[in-house]
Amino acid sequence: MSANLSRLAEFVPYQMSVTTNAVSDLIAGEYRARYGLKIPEWRVMAVLGDAGAKTQRELVQGTRMDKVAVNRACKVLEERGLVGRSPNACDGRSHHLELTRAGHKMHAEIMPHALEMERRLLASLDPAERRQFAQLLARIGASAVELEKGKTK
Amino acid sequence: MSANLSRLAEFVPYQMSVTTNAVSDLIAGEYRARYGLKIPEWRVMAVLGDAGAKTQRELVQGTRMDKVAVNRACKVLEERGLVGRSPNACDGRSHHLELTRAGHKMHAEIMPHALEMERRLLASLDPAERRQFAQLLARIGASAVELEKGKTK
DNA sequence: GCGAACTGGTTCCCTTTGCAACCAATTGGC
DNA sequence: GCCAATTGGTTGCAAAGGGAACCAGTTCGC
Numbered sequence: 001m002s003a004n005l006s007r008l009a010e011f012v013p014y015q016m017s018v019t020t021n022a023v024s025d026l027i028a029g030e031y032r033a034r035y036g037l038k039i040p041e042w043r044v045m046a047v048l049g050d051a052g053a054k055t056q057r058e059l060v061q062g063t064r065m066d067k068v069a070v071n072r073a074c075k076v077l078e079e080r081g082l083v084g085r086s087p088n089a090c091d092g093r094s095h096h097l098e099l100t101r102a103g104h105k106m107h108a109e110i111m112p113h114a115l116e117m118e119r120r121l122l123a124s125l126d127p128a129e130r131r132q133f134a135q136l137l138a139r140i141g142a143s144a145v146e147l148e149k150g151k152t153k
Numbered sequence: 154m155s156a157n158l159s160r161l162a163e164f165v166p167y168q169m170s171v172t173t174n175a176v177s178d179l180i181a182g183e184y185r186a187r188y189g190l191k192i193p194e195w196r197v198m199a200v201l202g203d204a205g206a207k208t209q210r211e212l213v214q215g216t217r218m219d220k221v222a223v224n225r226a227c228k229v230l231e232e233r234g235l236v237g238r239s240p241n242a243c244d245g246r247s248h249h250l251e252l253t254r255a256g257h258k259m260h261a262e263i264m265p266h267a268l269e270m271e272r273r274l275l276a277s278l279d280p281a282e283r284r285q286f287a288q289l290l291a292r293i294g295a296s297a298v299e300l301e302k303g304k305t306k
Numbered sequence: 307g308c309g310a311a312c313t314g315g316t317t318c319c320c321t322t323t324g325c326a327a328c329c330a331a332t333t334g335g336c
Numbered sequence: 337g338c339c340a341a342t343t344g345g346t347t348g349c350a351a352a353g354g355g356a357a358c359c360a361g362t363t364c365g366c
Binding site for chain 1: 169178180199267270283286289297298300301
C-alpha cells in the first residue's frame with residue numbers, strides 16, 4: 001500500500017471541502033424546506049436580527065459575502081416583506097435595511113432551530129473539543145488569508 | 154453586548170463555510186495559475202495518479218464529486234492529453250481511464266506543490282493539533298451524513 | 307465651489323454546478 | 337432467450353455565484 005500522502009482522502013483541504021459541503025447542504029435543505037430561504041438570505045437576516053439596521057456595505061462585512069450576493073438577498077427579502085429600507089440621512093446612495101415585524105417573527109422562529117441543528121451536528125464533540133475545533137479552524141483560516149495576501153504581489 | 158449565540162460569526166457551519174472557501178480559493182488559484190487545472194480536474198488526476206486506472210464510476214466514489222463533474226473533468230483531461238481511455242473488457246459501457254506519460258509527469262510535478270501548500274496552511278498547528286483537527290472534521294462529517302439520512306424519510 | 311477620484315449599489319454576463327432526462331449496455335426473472 | 341429493471345455515461349437545462357462595467361452620490365485637492 002502506498003505510504004505516501006498523495007491519497008486525496010488524506011489531503012486536508014479536500015476533507016474540509018467535502019465535510020463543509022455536506023454540512024452546508026444539510027442546512028440549506030432545512031432552511032429551504034421550512035422557510036423558503038437560501039443561505040445568503042438567511043445570513044442577512046441573521047445579521048440584521050442580531051445587530052439591527054445595516055447598510056448593504058455593512059452586511060458585506062458582516063456576512064463575508066460578495067456585494068452582489070448581499071444585494072440579491074436583500075432584494076428577495078424586501079419583496080417578501082421581511083426587511084424594509086429607510087433612507088440613509090448620512091449618505092444618499094445607501095439605505096438602512098432592517099427586519100420588519102414579520103422579519104423579526106421569522107428570525108425568532110428560525111434562530112432556535114439553527115442552534116438546535118448546530119447542536120446536533122456537534123453532538124459527538126465534548127465542549128473542549130468544540131472550542132478546540134473552532135480555534136483550529138480560525139487559525140487555518142488566518143493562514144489562508146495570509147497566504148492569499150502574500151500571493152497577490 | 155448580546156450574550157446570545159445568534160451572532161453569525163460564532164455559528165460553526167458559517168465558520169466552516171467561510172474558512173473552507175478561503176482555503177479552496179487559495180488552492181484553486183494556484184492550480185489554475187500554474188497548471189491550468191480546475192479543482193475537479195486536479196482531483197481526478199490525484200486519484201488516477203495514486204490508484205492507477207479507474208472507471209468514471211470509481212472516480213465518482215474516489216473524489217466524492219457528481220458524476221457530471223467527473224465526466225467533464227475527464228473530457229478536459231483527455232483533450233489535453235493528460236489521461237487516456239481504454240475499453241473496459243468487462244463492461245462495454247465504460248472505459249478505463251489512466252494517466253498518460255504527460256499526465257504522470259504533471260502529477261509528479263504538482264503533488265509536492267500540493268503537499269507544500271497543505272504544509273503552509275497547517276504550519277501554525279503542531280502535529281497533535283493536525284491529527285485532532287482531521288479527526289474532529291471527520292466526526293462532524295459523519296454527523297452531517299447521519300442527519301441527512303434521517304431527514305430524507 | 308469645481309473637477310477628479312472614490313464609493314455604495316445595481317445590472318449584465320459568463321462560468322461553474324447540479325439535477326433530470328436520456329441512451330446504451332448489462333443483469334435478472336421467468 | 338426475452339422483457340423489465342438497473343447501471344455507466346452523456347447531454348441539456350436551469351440555478352447559483354463572481355467579476356467587470358456602470359450609475360449616482362460623496363469626498364478630496366486645490
